[in-house]
Amino acid sequence: MNQNKFTELLPGLPEDIALECLTRLHYSTHGVASRVCRRWCRILQSKAFYYHRKQTGFTHKTACLVQALPSPVESKPTGQPRFAISVFDLVSGIWDRVDPIPKYPDGLPMFCQIATTEGKLIVMGGWNPSSWDPIKDVFVYDFMTRRWNQCMDMPEARSFFAMGATGGRVFIAGGHDESKNALSSAWVFDISSNEWTELPRMSEERDECEGVIIGSDFCVVSGYDTENQGRFKSSAELYELSTAQWRRVEDAWGSSQCPRACVGVGKNGNLTCWAESDPNVKVGACGVDLGYRTLVTGSAYQGAPHGFFFVENNKKQGQNSKLTKINVPDEFSGFVQSGCCVEI
Structure with a gap:
């Protein structure tokens, strides 16, 4: 990081010490601290400041989950x-909840996708929660400002990508x-x-595939083509x-x-299925790697309560470590559709 850009951050302190003071601020205070002055x-x-915090070990790993909201107690779910x-x-x-996207105040688009980069x-x-029409919306949430920003739409509407x-x-x-034809485009x-920039096409169509980052490469796991709906491939494609x-x-x-939401990545880049790791998460499994632990959610059978577990990411055992059940507040005990680790 070029510290010459950060002179006189705190009067009376050398710039390197002043920078370290800012580096140690918890991310939840950044919104208030940014109002001190324009330079801050x-x-x-x-x-550059984000990567400096990451390099010096002061970023914070959190699990962000697309999760079903509880139904009002006084009414039956409809x-x-x-x-x-x-x-x-x-x-x-x-546990906390991100403010709703202003365009969708009553709930996220159905089957929307989430990912994270640079905090x-x-x-x-996803699908419009009112009309169920596929949408091309793109939103980015900044944890520092706690605001949503709508970006340029996806080039074309697509689902389960x-x-x-x-x-x-x-x-x-x-x-x-929109015609249910599987896609190979990227x-x-x-x-x-x-x-947006178009990439070369994959070698074949892959519907209901899952995307994971392995190292610095983008891996598209399994999926099926138009003519073989529901027959998931054993192959993957790495960009x-x-x-x-x-x-x-x-x-x-x-x-x-x-493979959606349940792909685990081992220490050597090998892929595993969280749904097959333990009988308690056989249905609706979702795993979020948080570094030394992975948060795994799922149910033992269709209709069973959704369980939340930790798996210690033991270097020797990898994902063969046992699941340890954790208790969560009732309002955060709903079904988890997907998730990712945000390093803030």
Whole structure:
């Protein structure tokens, strides 16, 4: 980080010490601290400051979950559940909820996708919760300002696509179009420039696939083509950022079930299925890697209560570690559709 940009941050202190003072502020105080002066605001909102905090170990890992909201006690549940984004702080154990997207105050778009990069949360696509029409909306949430920003729409409406983010860019691939045709096309969105760029197509169509970042590469796991609906492939395709090309990986997905939300990435980059890791999360499994622990949610059977568990990310045992049940507040005990780890 170029510290010459951060002179006289705190009167009477050398600039390196003043910078370290700002670095140690908890992310929840950044909104207030940014109002001290314009210089502080520029620093706290800069990409360079985020990476400085990350490099020095002062970022904060939280689980962001697309989670069903509880039904009002006085009324019976009707229709489809409403979803919001829940936030779980691993260190403090505190649960919270992100403010609704202004365009969708009554709940997130159905089956929307989420990903994270550079401490920001990206929500993309899904179905309009009122009309169920596929949408192209893209929103970015800044945890410092606690505000949503609507960005340039997706180039085309698609549902159940793979999504992953790294280095300030969001990658999407596969899914299906408005006519239910599986897709092989892929795009990348640059958050800073607010621009979309088309990528080379994958070697084949992949509907209901899952996207994960492995190292710095974007991996599209399993899925099926138009003619073989529901028959999930064992292969995956890896978009290598270094070559800007796709590489097919055979026998990457060892499960016959849908990979969405339940893909785990081992220490060597091998893929595993959280739904097959323990009988308690056999249905609706979702795993969010938080570093030394993974938060895993799911049910033992259809209609069973949704359970929340920790798995210690033991270097020797990997994902074979046992699940440890954790208690969560009632208002955060609903079904988890998907999730990601946001390093704030």
